[in-house]
Amino acid sequence: MTIRILLVDDHPIVRQGLRTLLQGRGDWVVVGEASDGAEAVDKVETLHPDVVVLDVTMPKMNGLEACRLIQQKHRNSSPEVLFVTQHDSPQMMREALDAGARGYVVKSNAARDLLEAVESVSQHRVFTALAQGPEVSK
Amino acid sequence: MKLRILLADDHEIVRRGLCSLLLKHEGWEVCGEASDGREAVEMAKRLKPDVIIVDIGMPSLNGLDTTRQLMQYDPQFKIIVLTITDSDQVIREALDAGARGFVLKSDAARDLVSAVEALQSKRMFFTPRVNDLVLAGFLDKGHVVSRNEPPSLPTLTVREREITQLLAEGKSSKEVASLLNLSTKTVETHRSNIMRKLSLHSIRDLVVYAIKNNIIQIQMPTQISAPETTAV
Numbered sequence: 001m002t003i004r005i006l007l008v009d010d011h012p013i014v015r016q017g018l019r020t021l022l023q024g025r026g027d028w029v030v031v032g033e034a035s036d037g038a039e040a041v042d043k044v045e046t047l048h049p050d051v052v053v054l055d056v057t058m059p060k061m062n063g064l065e066a067c068r069l070i071q072q073k074h075r076n077s078s079p080e081v082l083f084v085t086q087h088d089s090p091q092m093m094r095e096a097l098d099a100g101a102r103g104y105v106v107k108s109n110a111a112r113d114l115l116e117a118v119e120s121v122s123q124h125r126v127f128t129a130l131a132q133g134p135e136v137s138k
Numbered sequence: 139m140k141l142r143i144l145l146a147d148d149h150e151i152v153r154r155g156l157c158s159l160l161l162k163h164e165g166w167e168v169c170g171e172a173s174d175g176r177e178a179v180e181m182a183k184r185l186k187p188d189v190i191i192v193d194i195g196m197p198s199l200n201g202l203d204t205t206r207q208l209m210q211y212d213p214q215f216k217i218i219v220l221t222i223t224d225s226d227q228v229i230r231e232a233l234d235a236g237a238r239g240f241v242l243k244s245d246a247a248r249d250l251v252s253a254v255e256a257l258q259s260k261r262m263f264f265t266p267r268v269n270d271l272v273l274a275g276f277l278d279k280g281h282v283v284s285r286n287e288p289p290s291l292p293t294l295t296v297r298e299r300e301i302t303q304l305l306a307e308g309k310s311s312k313e314v315a316s317l318l319n320l321s322t323k324t325v326e327t328h329r330s331n332i333m334r335k336l337s338l339h340s341i342r343d344l345v346v347y348a349i350k351n352n353i354i355q356i357q358m359p360t361q362i363s364a365p366e367t368t369a370v
Contacts, residue, residue, distance in 0.1 A: 011244055012247035013159065013243060013246040013250075017150075017154035017156075020157070084151075107149050110149075110150065111150035
């Protein structure tokens with residue numbers, strides 16, 4: 001099944017790394033990239049991705065605000081949001097899920113978790129994994 | 139013969155991005171990847187890469203101390219430091235440590251290839267701000283000196299900096315000893331010397347010192363504003 005993915009991170013090198021990891025799945029397409037939360041919200045409007053891979057800490061608008069806004073604007077047709085972040089924190093993860101995200105993985109384990117996380121959230125299943133602490137929750 | 143590059147960054151996702159960028163250049167190969175400074179030093183000694191790209195903020199042994207150890211082992215190593223900050227202190231330390239390239243992570247996609255090309259041609263590469271500092275004539279015998287800087291702090295030895303980082307990361311003396319193949323007693327002696335040199339009185343003080351002096355980096359939590367509530 002084709003999954004259309006929007007990548008959002010303020011570091012181009014991280015977006016490139018995410019692209020490289022996602023290339024492994026030929027049926028997935030990266031439809032666009034954004035470097036801050038505001039741009040992400042705009043691109044969701046124009047590109048209609050299935051999954052938004054979103055960083056938390058970004059200039060102009062952080063990922064949590066962007067996630068809330070995306071949920072607000074698109075209600076029933078909102079893309080699924082997967083956070084890929086440096087914040088290895090249960091509290092941040094809870095806030096992300098409260099903001100409407102379906103997934104949360106930590107950058108240090110992105111190479112291990114990303115593909116499974118995208119697969120899960122695209123099927124509307126929760127996927128969370130912190131580097132330290134509780135085991136992966138799917 | 140291909141230019142051999144060693145990458146050192148604790149995030150695989152960043153290493154993948156760097157690899158992808160560098161391998162577009164015919165004639166370059168990534169001969170190894172390290173996920174912390176200690177591994178980077180071991181791999182560099184074994185693989186003898188032409189260029190080493192080192193992230194500043196790595197666990198166990200940070201990028202600046204990795205650079206120092208590598209330059210101590212072989213002053214011919216060509217090292218590019220990758221950093222999220224271009225503060226005066228970090229710039230000064232990177233140059234003092236012997237780095238020949240200095241690239242901001244946020245600009246790596248734009249600057250890294252140029253940086254590697256520069257080092258390949260035996261030139262140096264710095265972000266524009268560092269270039270400005272150098273051109274403004276603040277270089278003094280190879281050291282970048284800021285006129286407004288306070289007097290320099292007591293200098294720790296390479297080993298002492300290594301131990302400072304590990305202790306500040308929360309390791310016990312026994313764990314540090316095991317990691318560095320030292321006796322616990324030796325680590326305790328180094329610890330006492332460090333605390334005395336720096337006039338510190340607790341591990342908490344040591345952590346603060348390590349953060350202020352870029353020996354460890356901490357991640358600041360994002361300020362989260364609560365969503366506006368709407369009246370029902």
